[in-house]
């Protein structure tokens with residue numbers, strides 16, 4: 001009787017341990033994916049005060065789209081700003097500012 005009980009308890013504990021390991025592995029995988037997703041996509045808004053006509057947003061958009069890692073660019077002439085979506089493992093805000101500046105439009109990041 002006593003021996004049987006010990007066996008049952010031992011089996012139960014082993015099962016709990018197995019399941020705990022499975023859950024912890026699953027969590028590692030899920031959190032790992034999440035981390036990758038968070039690290040990959042970022043959005044920055046640039047203030048570009050020297051925009052003054054309908055051609056400016058086109059030039060600025062082109063200059064930003066040339067930057068490796070940029071996935072989307074929205075330029076507003078009214079707001080004198082650009083919203084850029086980019087992969088932060090490939091590029092950074094500094095490179096975006098450099099791109100508009102070299103195209104003739106100095107910019108700065110809007111917090």
Ligand SMILES: [Cu+2]
Pocket residue numbers: 051052053054055056057
């Ligand atoms: Cu213009």
